[in-house]
Amino acid sequence: MEKVKDMVSIITPCWNGEKYIAETMDSVIAQTYPNWEMIIVDDGSSDRSAQIVQDYEKKDARIHLIQQENAGSSAARNHGIREASGRYIALLDADDLWEKNFLEEQINLMTEKKVACVYSNYLLIDDSSKVIGHMVKAPEKLTYKKMCVRNYIGCLTGLYDTKEHGKIYLREELKSLRDDYAFWLDCVEASGVAYGNPKPLARYRVLANSTTGNKKKLIGVQWKFYRQYLKLGWMRSFINLMRWGIYGVLKFR
DSSP, rough: OOOOOOEEEEEEEEESSSTTTHHHHHHHTTOSOEEEEEEEEEESSSSSSHHHHHHHHHHOOEEEEEEEEOHHHHHHHHHHHHHSSSSSSOOEEEEOOTTTTHHHHHHHHHHHHTTTEEEEEEEEEOOOOOOOEEEEEEOSEEEEETTTSSOSSSSGGGGGETTTTOOOOOOOGGGGSHHHHHHHHHHHHSSSEEEEEEEEEEEEEEEEEEEEEETHHHHHHHHIIIIIOOOOHHHHHHHHHHHHHHHHHTTOO
16 A cells, blocks of 8 residues: 655635635645645635635645634734644745646655755746746755845745754744745754755746835835844845845846
C-alpha cells in the first residue's frame, strides 16, 4: 500500500474576493499532489465570498471555511495557521493561482535540498488572468542576511516545513503591511537557508487598486520596516530602499 504523504495546509485570507476565489480554489483542486487542506478565512466579507466557498466545501472535503470579523490579512492568516493540521504551510491569497504541479515540485525540491523553506519563480497576471510583463525570477539560494535587503520570496510561491521548528506566525503588529515579508524572513531564519525553484509555478494577480500595485504608498512602509523592524542603520536602510525601488520598477514594467 502506498505510504500516505504529508499534508500541506494552504492558508487563504479572503476579503470580498468573490470575483477570483473560485478560480483560486480550482487551481488548488487541480494539484497533482492530493494531500492538502485549504483553509479559507473569510475576513468579514460583505459580498458572496463565503457562499462561493461553502459551495466548494460541499464538493471537496479538503476545503474548509472559517469566518471572522474583519481584522486584516495577517490576523486572518494567523487564524488559519492556528487551525492548520498539515506538516507544510503555504500562503495563497484569494486572487492568486498555482500551476497544477506547484505542490509536487516544491515538496520535491524541499526533500532534495533538505531545507524547511522553498519558493519559486512566478508569472504576473491581470484582472482577466492574462499573463503580463515577464517572469519574476527568484534567487537560487537565500540566507537571512540576503533577505534583509528585500523580500525575494513571492508569498504565493513559498512553502514552509513545520516539522523541525514548529509553526511560524505573521506579525500582526505590522497591520498587514510587510507582514508577509516578516513571515518569510522568520521562515528563512529557521531553515538556515532556503532554495528557489527556477520553474514559474504560480501566477500573481496585479490589480490597479492593490497596495502592491501602488509603490509610492509603500515607500514609507518599507523605510520603517528597515529602520524599526530590522533595526538597520540609516545608510544601510537607504541603500536597501534604493535597491527595493529599482526592483519594483523592473518587476512591474
